[in-house]
Amino acid sequence: MSNKSNHFLAWAICVVLAIYQGPASACTGISLRSADGGVIVARTVEWALGDAKHNQIVIFPRSKVFRAQTPDGLNGMSWKGRFGLVSVAAYDQPFGPDAMNERGLYVGAYYFPGYADYKPYDKMHANRSMSVGDFMQWMLSSFETVEEVKKNLDKVLVVDVKDPRFGGVPLPFHWKIADATGASIVVEIVNGGEIKVYDTFNGVVANSPTYDWHITNLRNYLNLSTQPAAPLVIDGKSVSPFGSGSGLVGLPGDFSPPSRFVRASLFTATARPLPTTVDAVFEAFRILDNFNIPVGVTAKPDKISHEIESATQITTAADLKSRRYYFHTMDNREVRMIDLSKIDFSTVKEQMIDLDEGQRNNVRELFVPTPKAGR
Numbered sequence: 106m107s108n109k110s111n112h113f114l115a116w117a118i119c120v121v122l123a124i125y126q127g128p129a130s131a132c133t134g135i136s137l138r139s140a141d142g143g144v145i146v147a148r149t150v151e152w153a154l155g156d157a158k159h160n161q162i163v164i165f166p167r168s169k170v171f172r173a174q175t176p177d178g179l180n181g182m183s184w185k186g187r188f189g190l191v192s193v194a195a196y197d198q199p200f201g202p203d204a205m206n207e208r209g210l211y212v213g214a215y216y217f218p219g220y221a222d223y224k225p226y227d228k229m230h231a232n233r234s235m236s237v238g239d240f241m242q243w244m245l246s247s248f249e250t251v252e253e254v255k256k257n258l259d260k261v262l263v264v265d266v267k268d269p270r271f272g273g274v275p276l277p278f279h280w281k282i283a284d285a286t287g288a289s290i291v292v293e294i295v296n297g298g299e300i301k302v303y304d305t306f307n308g309v310v311a312n313s314p315t316y317d318w319h320i321t322n323l324r325n326y327l328n329l330s331t332q333p334a335a336p337l338v339i340d341g342k343s344v345s346p347f348g349s350g351s352g353l354v355g356l357p358g359d360f361s362p363p364s365r366f367v368r369a370s371l372f373t374a375t376a377r378p379l380p381t382t383v384d385a386v387f388e389a390f391r392i393l394d395n396f397n398i399p400v401g402v403t404a405k406p407d408k409i410s411h412e413i414e415s416a417t418q419i420t421t422a423a424d425l426k427s428r429r430y431y432f433h434t435m436d437n438r439e440v441r442m443i444d445l446s447k448i449d450f451s452t453v454k455e456q457m458i459d460l461d462e463g464q465r466n467n468v469r470e471l472f473v474p475t476p477k478a479g480r
Contacts, residue, residue, distance in 0.1 A: 169246065258302070428446050
């Protein structure tokens with residue numbers, strides 16, 4: 106095949122992908138535990154509509170008074186938070202896709218297009234209604250365990266609010282909620298407001314389709330093994346695998362949600378024993394390196410992005426027992442940490458912290474000593 110034909114084929118594939126994918130987010134979430142009792146919840150964050158500025162962290166104080174948004178404005182449910190929290194921001198707004206509160210409750214939002222279907226907005230129930238962003242803040246500011254969240258899900262109505270600060274696009278999400286006991290669920294709102302709750306499979310979560318579909322799809326990969334394939338003798342000749350990893354032939358390697366869910370399930374299920382919580386934090390980062398999406402790989406075929414749309418923008422790891430929130434960004438791969446146990450949430454002011462001032466990766470030069478002449 107000629108170079109010209111190869112180029113046309115690649116272009117045609119990109120066009121087909123662009124037509125069927127549309128705006129998308131490709132976030133992947135996992136959980137790990139350590140021998141010392143550590144519970145780690147980690148994930149990547151991607152967003153297809155340009156640089157969403159997921160390199161900012163917002164600190165929320167305890168006892169903050171919240172007012173939820175509806176299609177009519179800020180006339181939704183009002184509540185006073187019990188707990189302070191830290192949250193990744195988006196588009197310079199004080200809420201985003203990933204957060205943990207001072208008691209170790211974690212909530213992460215994952216894009217869920219084609220399946221999320223919220224309750225139709227009714228002005229008569231405005232005092233119980235809230236947007237998807239408010240829903241996260243309500244859970245984090247109000248509760249400290251997964252069980253408490255489950256018992257109170259019927260108290261609120263999540264409605265579709267098209268927010269111009271996010272490009273005015275629909276915001277279909279489902280949520281992973283976890284706590285320091287290791288409990289972990291996925292909450293999905295479908296069929297015009299029906300709430301479905303699933304226990305997570307090893308803490309793994311991705312995007313569409315529904316969570317039960319992902320669990321069913323794992324049955325297609327029961328042949329995968331960390332052990333190499335056994336040699337075969339055919340017509341008197343032994344045929345052996347080329348090397349390690351042959352037991353994983355067939356593991357999907359693309360960035361679609363079903364493929365990422367399968368890979369994340371296998372990588373977490375086969376993770377080595379982790380003695381300490383810090384070991385688990387950095388093992389989570391290593392596993393999630395397999396899900397980093399380079400700039401341009403999922404870009405539209407008619408342009409190469411100058412921002413980081415559709416690529417991995419921030420990777421987080423929340424230590425739910427020690428209440429430490431770790432992260433690194435595409436613009437700065439240095440792992441940074443906020444220790445929530447050292448924040449006085451009764452006096453701290455609500456504030457936004459820019460994580461990537463100057464947008465530059467830190468590089469430390471190493472100097473190699475050389476012996477002096479004659480020695």
